[in-house]
C-alpha cells in the first residue's frame with residue numbers, strides 16, 4: 470500500500486546521499502499520508518544505494534507497524550519523526566540529517582543565526598534542542614518546543630531536524646539549513662569575528678527564496 474509515497478521516500482533518501490547531505494547510512498526521512506495519517510519511513514542500517522520500497526515501513530502515529538515487506542526495522546529515530554508529526558499537525562514531511570556544517574553548530578550547541586536571507590526558507594531561527602541519547606523518547610521530546618517556533622532545529626551533539634508541508638519541502642529546508650551553516654562558518658573564518666545577524670523585521674518582506 471501507499472506505493473507512490475514509498476517511492477517518494479526512497480527518491481529523497483537517495484537524493485540526500487548524492488547531494489552529500491547524508492553519509493554512511495546516517496539520516497532518515499519520512500512523510501505522512503494526508504488521507505490515512507500513516508507515516509511512511511526509511512529503515513535503519515541500510516546503505517542508501519541498496520534501498521528499495523520494500524524496506525520502507527508504514528507505521529501509525531503511535532509507531533505500530535502497519536506494513537513492512539522486508540525484515541529491516543524502521544529507523545532508530547522513529548520517535549523523533551512521530552513527535553514532529555504530533556507536535557505539528559500542519560506538516561507532512563520530516564528530514565533528519567547529520568549534515569556537516571549544521572552538525573558542527575549542533576556540537577557547539579550554537580544556534581545558526583540568520584546571517585543571509587535564505588534563512589527565511591525554514592523559519593529564520595534554528596534553535597538547539599538539548600542533548601539526549603540517540604534513539605530515546607527523551608531525545609524526541611526535546612524537539613517539541615523548537616518546532617513550535619521554526620521548521621528547523623539542531624539536536625545538540627547530533628544533527629538536524631527539518632519539517633515541511635511535504636517531504637520535498639522538508640528536504641529543501643534541510644539543504645538551506647546546511648547552506649546557511651556553511652556560509653556562517655566561512656564568514657566567521659574570513660572575518661575572524663561573529664557575522665552580524667539580519668534584523669528580524671528585515672525578513673518581513675522576504676518571500677521564500
Ligand SMILES: [Zn+2]
Pocket residue numbers: 496546565566567603627628
Ligand atoms: Zn541522527
